[in-house]
Amino acid sequence: MQGTRGSVRLIEVVFPEHTNHYGTLFGGQALQLMSKAAFLGGRSFVRGDVVMARCGEVLFHAPVRLGSTLVLDTHVSRAGRSSLTVCVRGCVQDVATEALACVLEGEFEMVAVDAAGRPRRMARLAEAISEEIV
Amino acid sequence: MQGTRGSVRLIEVVFPEHTNHYGTLFGGQALQLMSKAAFLGGRSFVRGDVVMARCGEVLFHAPVRLGSTLVLDTHVSRAGRSSLTVCVRGCVQDVATEALACVLEGEFEMVAVDAAGRPRRMARLAEAISEEIV
Amino acid sequence: MQGTRGSVRLIEVVFPEHTNHYGTLFGGQALQLMSKAAFLGGRSFVRGDVVMARCGEVLFHAPVRLGSTLVLDTHVSRAGRSSLTVCVRGCVQDVATEALACVLEGEFEMVAVDAAGRPRRMARLAEAISEEIV
Amino acid sequence: MQGTRGSVRLIEVVFPEHTNHYGTLFGGQALQLMSKAAFLGGRSFVRGDVVMARCGEVLFHAPVRLGSTLVLDTHVSRAGRSSLTVCVRGCVQDVATEALACVLEGEFEMVAVDAAGRPRRMARLAEAISEEIV
Amino acid sequence: MQGTRGSVRLIEVVFPEHTNHYGTLFGGQALQLMSKAAFLGGRSFVRGDVVMARCGEVLFHAPVRLGSTLVLDTHVSRAGRSSLTVCVRGCVQDVATEALACVLEGEFEMVAVDAAGRPRRMARLAEAISEEIV
Amino acid sequence: MQGTRGSVRLIEVVFPEHTNHYGTLFGGQALQLMSKAAFLGGRSFVRGDVVMARCGEVLFHAPVRLGSTLVLDTHVSRAGRSSLTVCVRGCVQDVATEALACVLEGEFEMVAVDAAGRPRRMARLAEAISEEIV
Numbered sequence: 001m002q003g004t005r006g007s008v009r010l011i012e013v014v015f016p017e018h019t020n021h022y023g024t025l026f027g028g029q030a031l032q033l034m035s036k037a038a039f040l041g042g043r044s045f046v047r048g049d050v051v052m053a054r055c056g057e058v059l060f061h062a063p064v065r066l067g068s069t070l071v072l073d074t075h076v077s078r079a080g081r082s083s084l085t086v087c088v089r090g091c092v093q094d095v096a097t098e099a100l101a102c103v104l105e106g107e108f109e110m111v112a113v114d115a116a117g118r119p120r121r122m123a124r125l126a127e128a129i130s131e132e133i134v
Numbered sequence: 135m136q137g138t139r140g141s142v143r144l145i146e147v148v149f150p151e152h153t154n155h156y157g158t159l160f161g162g163q164a165l166q167l168m169s170k171a172a173f174l175g176g177r178s179f180v181r182g183d184v185v186m187a188r189c190g191e192v193l194f195h196a197p198v199r200l201g202s203t204l205v206l207d208t209h210v211s212r213a214g215r216s217s218l219t220v221c222v223r224g225c226v227q228d229v230a231t232e233a234l235a236c237v238l239e240g241e242f243e244m245v246a247v248d249a250a251g252r253p254r255r256m257a258r259l260a261e262a263i264s265e266e267i268v
Numbered sequence: 269m270q271g272t273r274g275s276v277r278l279i280e281v282v283f284p285e286h287t288n289h290y291g292t293l294f295g296g297q298a299l300q301l302m303s304k305a306a307f308l309g310g311r312s313f314v315r316g317d318v319v320m321a322r323c324g325e326v327l328f329h330a331p332v333r334l335g336s337t338l339v340l341d342t343h344v345s346r347a348g349r350s351s352l353t354v355c356v357r358g359c360v361q362d363v364a365t366e367a368l369a370c371v372l373e374g375e376f377e378m379v380a381v382d383a384a385g386r387p388r389r390m391a392r393l394a395e396a397i398s399e400e401i402v
Numbered sequence: 403m404q405g406t407r408g409s410v411r412l413i414e415v416v417f418p419e420h421t422n423h424y425g426t427l428f429g430g431q432a433l434q435l436m437s438k439a440a441f442l443g444g445r446s447f448v449r450g451d452v453v454m455a456r457c458g459e460v461l462f463h464a465p466v467r468l469g470s471t472l473v474l475d476t477h478v479s480r481a482g483r484s485s486l487t488v489c490v491r492g493c494v495q496d497v498a499t500e501a502l503a504c505v506l507e508g509e510f511e512m513v514a515v516d517a518a519g520r521p522r523r524m525a526r527l528a529e530a531i532s533e534e535i536v
Numbered sequence: 537m538q539g540t541r542g543s544v545r546l547i548e549v550v551f552p553e554h555t556n557h558y559g560t561l562f563g564g565q566a567l568q569l570m571s572k573a574a575f576l577g578g579r580s581f582v583r584g585d586v587v588m589a590r591c592g593e594v595l596f597h598a599p600v601r602l603g604s605t606l607v608l609d610t611h612v613s614r615a616g617r618s619s620l621t622v623c624v625r626g627c628v629q630d631v632a633t634e635a636l637a638c639v640l641e642g643e644f645e646m647v648a649v650d651a652a653g654r655p656r657r658m659a660r661l662a663e664a665i666s667e668e669i670v
Numbered sequence: 671m672q673g674t675r676g677s678v679r680l681i682e683v684v685f686p687e688h689t690n691h692y693g694t695l696f697g698g699q700a701l702q703l704m705s706k707a708a709f710l711g712g713r714s715f716v717r718g719d720v721v722m723a724r725c726g727e728v729l730f731h732a733p734v735r736l737g738s739t740l741v742l743d744t745h746v747s748r749a750g751r752s753s754l755t756v757c758v759r760g761c762v763q764d765v766a767t768e769a770l771a772c773v774l775e776g777e778f779e780m781v782a783v784d785a786a787g788r789p790r791r792m793a794r795l796a797e798a799i800s801e802e803i804v
Contacts, residue, residue, distance in 0.1 A: 010681050011710055015562065016284045016552045021335030022251035026283065027186030027242075028169030035162030040681055040739065047766050049737075052161030055192035055240065063185070063251060067557030067719075069710065096717050106189065108161075117156035117197060145278050145308055149428065150418045150686045155737030160685065174279055174337065181364050183335075201317075201423030203308065230315050284552045289603030290519035294551065295454030295510075296437030303430030319422075320429030323460035323508065331453070331519060374457065376429075385424035385465060412547050413576055417696065418686045442547055442605065449632050451603075469585075469691030471576065498583050556721075558787035563722030563778075564705030571698030588697030591728035591776065599721070599787060642725065644697075653692035653733060 006045030006076030006086065010037045014068045025064035033072060034058065034088045034106055041074030041086040042110035050110040051117060053083060058106030062092075069093040071100060082122050083111045140179030140210030140220065144171045148202045159198035167206060168192065168222045168240055175208030175220040176244035184244040185251060187217060192240030196226075203227040205234060216256050217245045274313030274344035274354065278305045282336045293332035301340060302326065302356045302374055309342030309354040310378035318378040319385060321351060326374030330360075337361040339368060350390050351379045408447030408478035408488065412439045416470045427466035435474060436460065436490045436508055443476030443488040444512035452512040453519060455485060460508030464494075471495040473502060484524050485513045542581030542612035542622065546573045550604045561600035566626065569608060570594065570642055574622040577610030578646035581620055586646040587653065589619060594642030598628075605629040607636060618658050619647045676715030676746030676756065680707045684738045695734035703742060704728065704758045704776055711744030711756040712780035720780040721787060723753060728776030732762075739763040741770060752792050753781045 012033055020026040035052060042050035064070060071091045078085040090104030114120045146167055154160040169186060176184035198204060205225045212219040224238030248254045280301055288294040303320060310318035332338060339359045346353040358372030382388045414435055422428040437454060444452035466472060473493045480487040492506030516522045548554075548569055556562040571588060578586035600606060607627045614621040626640030650656045682688075682703055690696040705722060712720035734740060741761045748755040760774030784790045 008681055009679065011678055013557075013706060013709065015557065016555050019284050021281075021283065022183075022185070022247075024251060026166075026169070027173070027189075028166035031165035031169055031189060032160075032162035035160070035165055036683060039161070039683065043739065043765060044768065047768070049156075049765065051156070051197070052164075052194055054194065055161075055165060055189065057191065058189035060186055060188065069713065095713060095719065098714065098717070113156075117158060142279055143277065145276055147304060147307065147423075149423065150421050153686050155683075155685065170281060173281065177337065177363060178366065181366070183363065203311065229311060229317065232312065232315070287552050289549075289551065290451075290453070290515075292519060294434075294437070295441070295457075296434035298454075299433035299437055299457060300428075300430035303428070303433055307429070317424075319424070319465070320432075320462055322462065323429075323433060323457065325459065326457035328454055328456065381424075385426060410547055411545065413544055415572060415575065415691075417691065418689050438549060441549060445605065445631060446634065449634070451631065471579065497579060497585065500580065500583070558719075558721070558783075560787060562705070563709070563725075564702035566722075567701035567705055567725060568698035571696070571701055575697070585692075587692070587733070588700075588730055590730065591697075591701060591725065593727065594725035596722055596724065649692075653694060 004075070006041050006074065008037065008040045008044050008074050010040065010072040012070045012072070014064055014066055014070060016066065019066050022063070023066050027060060030060065030064070030090065030104055031058065033070065034090060034104060035108065037072040037074050037088045038086040038108035038110060041076065041088070042084060045076045045079065045084055046112045046122065049113050049115070051113050052108055053111045054109035056107040056109065058104065060104060062103045064092055064103055069095065077107065082119055083109055085109050138209070140175050140208065142171065142174045142178050142208050144174065144206040146204045146206070148198055148200055148204060150200065153200050156197070157200050161194060164194065164198070164224065164238055165192065167204065168224060168238060169242065171206040171208050171222045172220040172242035172244060175210065175222070176218060179210045179213065179218055180246045180256065183247050183249070185247050186242055187245045188243035190241040190243065192238065194238060196237045198226055198237055203229065211241065216253055217243055219243050272343065274309050274342065276305065276308045276312050276342050278308065278340040280338045280340070282332055282334055282338060284334065287334055290331070291334050295328060298328065298332070298358065298372055299326065301338065302358060302372060303376065305340040305342050305356045306354040306376035306378060309344065309356070310352060313344045313347065313352055314380045314390065317381050317383070319381050320376055321379045322377035324375040324377065326372065328372060330371045332360055332371055337363065345375065350387055351377055353377050406477070408443050408476065410439065410442045410446050410476050412442065412474040414472045414474070416466055416468055416472060418468065421468055424465070425468050429462060432462065432466070432492065432506055433460065435472065436492060436506060437510065439474040439476050439490045440488040440510035440512060443478065443490070444486060447478045447481065447486055448514045448524065451515050451517070453515050454510055455513045456511035458509040458511065460506065462506060464505045466494055466505055471497065479509065484521055485511055487511050540611065542577050542610065544573065544576045544580050544610050546576065546608040548606045548608070550600055550602055550606060552602065555602050558599070559602050561606070563596060566596065566600070566640055567594065569606065570624045570626060570640060571644065573608040573610050573624045574644035574646060577612065577622040577624070578620060581612045581615065582648045582658065585649050585651070587649050588644055589647045590645035592643040592645065594640065596640060598639045600628055600639055605631065613643065618655055619645055621645050674745070676711050676744065678707065678710045678714050678744050680710065680742040682740045682742070684734055684736055684740060686736065689736050692733070693736050695740070697730060700730065700734070700760065700774055701728065703740065704760060704774060705778065707742040707744050707758045708756040708778035708780060711746065711758070712754060715746045715749065715754055716782045716792065719783050719785070721783050722778055723781045724779035726777040726779065728774065730774060732773045734762055734773055739765065747777065752789055753779055755779050
């Protein structure tokens with residue numbers, strides 16, 4: 001296995017297609033990138049497909065400029081019978097020092113689904129929790 | 135003036151470019167569309183530019199299929215000195231009856247900004263509230 | 269029912285992805301947005317799916333700058349046995365005053381289709397006309 | 403010089419991102435591709451930048467399926483002092499025989515502009531016409 | 537038949553959506569456009585569908601600015617039993633003189649496939665070669 | 671510092687917008703994703719901006735289906751005075767087991783540039799090599 005279950009890192013460059021008319025990352029694009037991270041974090045935890053059921057609070061601490069490297073990290077903070085909570089933290093990475101400055105924080109509730117996209121119960125999920133979270 | 139200040143309606147068709155691999159609207163795309171609605175609702179209320187500071191809870195009640203008409207309505211529920219809360223409600227519109235079924239609900243906190251994208255105080259905002267909300 | 273049959277309003281923000289190298293809305297993007305409006309106006313009138321058969325004259329009165337709010341309104345000016353004409357009018361909305369300045373005007377001929385995208389006769393369409401246009 | 407002034411050929415593959423929910427080329431995407439062709443045809447004729455002022459009648463003869471090769475040809479049918487008319491003809495190319503079946507026809511009025519996007523008079527355009535059209 | 541088998545020309549305008557944060561064509565977008573050209577060149581030679589098996593060396597001679605006309609030409613340099621090599625040359629076209637300056641060069645190995653995307657043997661390909669390359 | 675200099679990992683979900691008409695990842699999109707990885711790997715090594723100068727051989731071992739998790743890993747194999755070679759390896763990750771199956775391999779030559787996108791000499795690059803590669 002690679003790293004902790006449910007913890008994935010996405011890296012993205014902010015290109016003109018992601019920006020608003022201020023030349024910074026459009027809030028809606030930030031949410032889309034965080035959703036993709038939450039999807040991949042959830043999929044990694046559940047080892048199966050997931051869909052989004054709820055987006056909890058998301059904070060935008062600072063504008064993200066065109067050309068920035070944006071690093072998104074996930075971890076799973078809660079796992080129930082059929083749903084789980086994926087926390088996503090987004091940081092701008094300084095090009096010269098690689099220091100990370102947190103600009104985005106949010107949590108997303110994902111639901112495990114079968115191949116047709118219908119919710120499914122997560123027998124194996126409970127074990128996964130006791131194994132890796134507790 | 136047209137309608138209540140801060141209340142705008144967006145209509146969108148769900149095209150393949152908006153879908154995930156289940157053939158339904160990707161959650162991240164839903165959030166992007168809601169963000170655009172919140173931006174336009176905030177801009178309409180403030181009569182100036184806004185940026186997103188916080189996304190409150192967003193609920194996804196049901197999957198939205200390819201080809202659906204998605205109707206997004208906004209209203210402003212709170213307005214402070216420099217920020218305001220825009221509620222967004224997204225409905226799938228039945229093609230035959232035009233009945234609306236609510237599938238998305240969320241709220242977004244927007245901040246008024248000047249031409250350079252920096253936050254600005256909202257002297258005129260307070261009046262707008264007393265006029266139109268209270 | 270909400271408003272007149274076939275009359276829908278779309279609102280869009282002009283983002284960098286919509287612009288040409290002059291920093292204004294690309295003509296082809298304007299036509300794409302008007303087509304989406306015509307599709308939704310036609311769908312609303314027919315209460316079923318439609319495809320575009322013909323784009324009549326479209327006028328571009330003025331360039332539309334990055335960051336503009338673009339408001340597109342439709343109405344149905346003609347309805348035949350299986351086709352109908354949807355007029356689309358696009359305006360830039362002044363952010364401070366919400367005044368609308370017309371920048372785009374065009375008309376689109378849409379044809380009613382069944383679920384497989386094949387044209388279908390419109391028995392109910394004739395009634396719709398006598399009811400709401402005449 | 404390569405070919406007749408103002409005559410360019412664009413070739414495109416219809417990918418999922420261009421389609422509507424019927425799995426065929428969305429009418430708005432067809433107009434966008436034709437606009438790009440008209441822009442390039444006008445630029446080639448004028449030997450300078452152009453913007454779209456008017457879209458004349460465009461006919462959609464048949465749906466264009468996902469995966470099709472779409473060939474767009476332009477020619478200039480009229481050139482005035484500062485504007486010109488670019489005709490665009492779009493054909494689906496049969497993969498096995500390379501035979502072309504016309505599916506799109508339209509004309510676009512383009513205006514010559516300077517580097518800032520402002521209309522400019524076309525002294526040299528008149529000569530170009532007498533040379534190459536008449 | 538139109539021109540030499542396997543030789544196609546694509547023309548594209550560099551729009552903001554194709555650029556990086558330097559305001560020039562993003563290298564990845566250049567490769568995507570060249571891939572589309574290689575696909576169309578291969579399809580034209582094989583008279584059937586193809587997929588990419590290998591991208592040979594691609595050289596980027598100079599940055600391509602926003603608003604440029606980019607002309608991509610293909611020719612087939614090698615054809616085997618089931619695969620072929622498509623060379624792609626990309627030039628920026630000067631707007632005033634239509635002179636071409638080569639900025640991109642690469643070659644792509646394509647494999648003939650059936651309708652399901654599976655590789656297929658190319659009996660007719662050998663004949664095509666003796667006919668048109670040798 | 672986090673991990674080896676120049677080694678970054680990108681994760682992507684294959685959505686409909688990335689696919690061709692076979693329902694698999696379009697080769698050109700694969701190259702675009704690999705280019706983004708090479709850009710980020712180069713930026714991480716150089717601690718400054720880079721542009722692509724050359725794409726070496728890229729192999730496509732297998733089609734990548736819609737909905738796949740695609741993992742792209744980079745490492746720097748060569749660093750000169752002003753340029754460096756970034757190797758990119760792309761794997762499909764099995765959702766159930768998280769096992770990686772290599773589907774894409776390529777190398778990209780990147781050049782260090784200043785803020786205006788012009789090449790710059792890399793005094794500090796030589797030290798970086800002796801420190802971390804040798």
